[in-house]
Amino acid sequence: MICIRKHAIIDQHYLLFIQDSNICIGKNYANPKYVLPINLQSKLEWSFDKELCQFDGFTIEWKHQKKLFNMSDIDCRRLKSLIDGKILYKEINSQYFPIQIVGEGTFGKVIKVVSLIDRKEYACKVMKLNQKFSKNDIIYELMTMQSLNHENIVKIKEVYSSKSHFFIIMDYCRGGTLREYMAFRTLNQDQIVIIMKQILNALIYMNSKGYIHRDIKPDNILLREENDVSSIQVCDFGFAARVEDIFIKHPNCGTPGFMAPEVIKYDQTNPYNEQCDVFSCGSLLYSILTGYNLEVQSEESEIYNIEAQVYEERQFTSCNNQFKNILLKMLETCPNQRITAKDAQIYFENFDLYLLEEQNSLDVTQKIKHIPIKKNGFNQL
The missing domain is CATH 3.30.200.20 (Phosphorylase Kinase; domain 1)
Incomplete structure (x- = not known):
């Protein structure tokens, strides 16, 4: 790629190339004059002609000065495709x-x-x-x-x-959030299974990279297309963190009603891991099955609603009774005894087979406990 620095007397032509995660600009490949790291600390402003719908260059900050470079539309688009999402742009x-x-x-x-x-x-x-x-x-x-x-x-x-x-x-996901989708319809068994498999697949992948999400809820699940749950995406990573960063990255975070007990009660002697996301998935599943809004809107609330009296037999229909056992496994209060995301995903992949083995399953309402919490602190179980 070729770019040009205009000067009063003689314009300077430079090579532009990517090397070692840097944008390099210079007369040759060996000794670039300008080196801009490709990271989220660096800034670049595109020069874009709205009428012609063409790029004609870019500006970078170099040694506290702005440096404008002219470049062809083709080369600008090529460079942009290489650094999109990896560097900060200006002037949206x-x-x-x-x-x-x-x-x-x-x-x-x-x-x-x-x-x-x-x-x-x-x-x-x-x-x-x-x-x-x-x-x-x-x-x-x-x-x-x-x-x-x-x-x-x-x-x-x-x-x-x-x-x-x-x-x-x-x-842009045209189908909106899962909460919006559920507001006007009741999901059938197949739809629920499809949704849970995709969310768990995302969490398993995140876990494999060392991350946990910590805010799984219907508002953070997007449908790519309208009225179609076959392609969904997990979004909003504001509370996501690497497991080793939990202590320094908002350890008591999440949405009340979807937070796992170990997140609520967290202190340095009581760490938690990716199992907290499985509990949140269980909370989401319960919300799907009952249509109940689990979010605690008031800071004065003293009851963690996910395990309060909302678990009533009348909340379950003959259809979603079939999800009771997996719900029980995902909402296990002890993270070491809670089903893992991988095992939960296997369960949903073989949902019909597991149902045949669980005809005499225990009643969920007999297993759920209350988790009382205070505004300025948390009680122990």
């Missing part, structure tokens, strides 16, 4: 047009946008820097997402930043 408005807000949560809002480059719709997660979530927290989330490449996990397309916000561009 130069390439995306906002359509509408499609979601809001703890970490900000999600806006449907249209790309001025390919005219396709995307989702843009807007995250504001504040005292609760620092730049390092957001960078950690982005690096986590960069490390994960799975069909059931949402993927970063691009990342833009300003002085006060981060903008994460992702594929």
